[in-house]
Amino acid sequence: MDGNGRWAKARHRPRSFGHSAGRKAVRETVECCLREGVEVLTLFAFSSENWQRPQDEVGALMELFVRALDKEVDELHGYGVRVRFIGALQAFDELLQQRMRAAMAKTADNQRLQLNIAVNYGGRWDIVHAAQQAAAAVARGELGVEELNEASLGRWMSLADLPPLDLFIRTGGEYRLSNFLLWQTAYAELYFTDTLWPDFDQASLRSAIEDYARRERRFGRTGAQVART
Numbered sequence: 001m002d003g004n005g006r007w008a009k010a011r012h013r014p015r016s017f018g019h020s021a022g023r024k025a026v027r028e029t030v031e032c033c034l035r036e037g038v039e040v041l042t043l044f045a046f047s048s049e050n051w052q053r054p055q056d057e058v059g060a061l062m063e064l065f066v067r068a069l070d071k072e073v074d075e076l077h078g079y080g081v082r083v084r085f086i087g088a089l090q091a092f093d094e095l096l097q098q099r100m101r102a103a104m105a106k107t108a109d110n111q112r113l114q115l116n117i118a119v120n121y122g123g124r125w126d127i128v129h130a131a132q133q134a135a136a137a138v139a140r141g142e143l144g145v146e147e148l149n150e151a152s153l154g155r156w157m158s159l160a161d162l163p164p165l166d167l168f169i170r171t172g173g174e175y176r177l178s179n180f181l182l183w184q185t186a187y188a189e190l191y192f193t194d195t196l197w198p199d200f201d202q203a204s205l206r207s208a209i210e211d212y213a214r215r216e217r218r219f220g221r222t223g224a225q226v227a228r229t
C-alpha cells in the first residue's frame with residue numbers, strides 16, 4: 001500500500017493525513033473484495049523496516065491501527081471476514097497486541113473473506129522464522145534433516161494454510177517487492193500501478209484483476225502443455 005506520504009504531500013498535509021486516507025482505501029478494497037468474491041486479501045500495513053520512520057509518524061500509524069481495530073472489527077465480523085495479523089507481533093505495545101489478538105479470536109470462524117494484515121512483517125523474517133521452527137523440530141527429534149524440503153519448510157511459513165498467492169499488487173509506482181511475502185510470491189503474478197494507495201478504488205482493483213485474468217500461468221510448463229490442461 002505505497003503512496004500515502006506522496007498523496008498527502010501533494011495536498012500540503014502531513015504524512016499521517018495520507019495514512020488516514022489510506023485507511024479509507026483499505027475499507028473500499030475490502031468491500032470490493034467481498035463484492036467480487038475474492039477469498040483472501042493480504043495487506044502490507046507496516047514492514048519491519050518502517051520502525052525507522054520518524055517517531056511521530058510511527059506513533060500516528062500505531063494510533064490509527066488501534067482506532068481502525070476498535071471501529072472496524074465488528075463490521076468486518078458482520079460481513080463474515082476473518083482477520084489475521086502476520087509478522088513479529090510481540091514488538092508492538094501490549095494494548096495493540098491485545099486488540100489484535102481480540103480481533104483474531106472474534107473473527108476466527110468466519111469464512112467469507114480471509115483478511116491478513118502484515119505488521120512488523122518482512123519476507124526474510126518469515127523465512128528465518130520458519131527455519132527456526134524447523135530447526136527446533138529437528139532438535140526435538142520430530143523431523144529428520146533429510147525430511148526438510150520445500151513442502152515441510154513451507155508449512156511453517158505465514159499463510160501456509162491458505163491457497164498459493166495469485167496476484168501481488170503494488171501501488172505508488174515502485175517496482176520492487178520490498179521484502180513482502182518473498183517465499184509466497186514464487187509463482188504469483190506481479191502487478192504494478194502508479195496509482196497512489198489513497199486513490200486505489202474499485203476501478204483500480206478491477207483493472208488489476210482483469211490484467212491478471214489475461215495472464216497465462218505456466219508454473220514452469222510450456223504454453224502448449226498449459227493449453228492441454
Ligand code: FPP
Pocket residue numbers: 001002003004005006007015019020022023026043044045046047050064065068117172197
Ligand atoms: C506506505 O506509504 C504506507 C504505509 C507505511 C502505511 C500503510 C497503512 C495504511 C494504509 C493505514 C491503514 C491500514 C490498516 C490495515 C487499517 P508511504 O508512507 O511509504 O508513502 P510514500 O511512498 O508516498 O512516502
